[in-house]
Amino acid sequence: MTKETQVSITVIRRLPKYYRYLSELLQKGINRISSQELSKLTGFTASQIRQDLNNFGGFGQQGYGYNVEELHKELGKILGLNKEYKAVVAGAGNLGNAIANYGGFKDAGFDIIGVFSRYYKDLPFDMEGLEVRDMSELEDFIKDNNVDIGIITTSKDNAQKVADIYIKSGIKGIWNFAPVDLVVPEDIVLENVRLSDSLYTLSYFLKGLGK
Amino acid sequence: MTKETQVSITVIRRLPKYYRYLSELLQKGINRISSQELSKLTGFTASQIRQDLNNFGGFGQQGYGYNVEELHKELGKILGLNKEYKAVVAGAGNLGNAIANYGGFKDAGFDIIGVFSRYYKDLPFDMEGLEVRDMSELEDFIKDNNVDIGIITTSKDNAQKVADIYIKSGIKGIWNFAPVDLVVPEDIVLENVRLSDSLYTLSYFLKGLGK
Known part of the structure; x- marks a missing residue:
């Protein structure tokens, strides 16, 4: 290969x-x-x-x-889909909730085993069956559970801080939904989901229709 | 041009x-x-x-x-970002909620003016400031408000039905988050967000790291 x-x-x-x-x-x-x-x-x-x-x-x-x-x-x-991956989600807003509860990922071997939020006042709370933990526990949780993938669904302002924790804790892949360009070392796999880019592409073609 | x-x-x-x-x-x-x-x-x-x-x-x-x-x-x-677009969301789950409440879209000229769900028993309900309407009102709402973009955040099984309503009602652009290939006429702009495709790409590169 x-x-x-x-x-x-x-x-x-x-x-x-x-x-x-x-x-x-x-x-x-x-x-x-x-x-x-x-x-x-x-x-x-x-x-x-x-x-x-x-x-x-x-x-x-x-x-x-x-x-x-x-x-x-x-x-x-x-594609590596014959393997099992452990993932965590940082950011327990609507998007984090949607990602953490999407059954299709688990079926494909991606098991989301923890959700973390910095809104510690209300933590831990139960988010559709997943316990949401305080962000301060993120590093230890990753190390204790050999987590492979860190998902970022925080705000733009907190995304790099979360990425830094992921990197420090030994995570190898980051799936980033925050609209920001993260700085990560070369040996970290970074995959961004750019919802705005997709929407702007739609807008480009709509414009072509005379909108 | x-x-x-x-x-x-x-x-x-x-x-x-x-x-x-x-x-x-x-x-x-x-x-x-x-x-x-x-x-x-x-x-x-x-x-x-x-x-x-x-x-x-x-x-x-x-x-x-x-x-x-x-x-x-x-x-x-x-990119057509100097224009204003009216959009609706069909599917009021976590993802629909996340999309409908993301401020960045409104700032870029995409105004989500309605959210629709087929779970009519509990409708209308208030979803973080947006009133969620019954799916049966979708067609009239689009026609009455000259909606440009229809967003689909329903389950895979309901996505084509919603797309058909969008097309029948005169919507020109569909932003689809459901993991299904929609059938739409050629003059409809269809933009898909494939979250699984992005995750599988991440998995491909993780595999290269020896995971």
Whole structure:
């Protein structure tokens, strides 16, 4: 799998989409699919799909296409979805609540085992089945439980402070929802969700419609 | 602005990031920036930045760089952020609540004027200052108020039904958070937020760290 290290981020960001479509095909009991059919589903060209998947090994067979179950399983491994991750959420507002209670993440191997808030006056409180702890306990909790992923759903102003605690406590991946560019060391995996960027893209295309 | 129609989606998705950085520079009182300095901030190469911005006209001047205020204003116009949009949210769970109450959207011209839920037994209820209405009123509300954008924060199972109501009522843009591929006519702008795709990308890079 040495080839994998050279794969561009653009290709990698397409993999979850392939994985999602393959999951749906599996649910429908479809066992085999050509790159042309995958193209119709995903909106990527057939040659793009073949090229993307060839980065990770030869999955398809000429004249047969792809075995859906096998490709789904392999893509899952490539994405690391055959592993179990422990995650914590910092920021127990609406967004933190939404993320902590979304069942889909647990099904995919991401187990949110703690939620933390700095509003200690009202803590601990119960948030739809999850106990919310005081932010001062975050560092010890991460170390005691070998947490892999730190999720940030705090305000913009508190996000870097939380990131610093995550880094200090040995977390390897940060999933950041706060609208701020965090400063993290190179060996920390940082993935940002930029809701405004998505909304502005929508706005760009609406403008094209004459709005 | 006929040139604009040929611009690729990849370039367009970078514009909100430029806009975000320019907003921050403006706040810091910085009036002028070179493509090299913008490169350090954004992580894109200087030539990429010049190429991206040239798609929309000649903003920079050789030897001077970019005027931050002017470029910010022009990018805002290109993204349609100089306009006011009316939006509604369908789905009044945690995520709907988070979206409806996020002040940053209103500041950027996106005004969420209604929240709808199908859990009519408990409706209308007050959700942090927003009255939540019954889903059966959605269609009339959109028509009466000339709503531009429909946001979907329902479950996967209800998302297409809501999209159909949006389309029937004359909404032009859909911002979808439900993990499902909606079927919409070509003249509807559909922007999806795929939280799982982002999490899987994080997982991919964590795996590279030996997790």
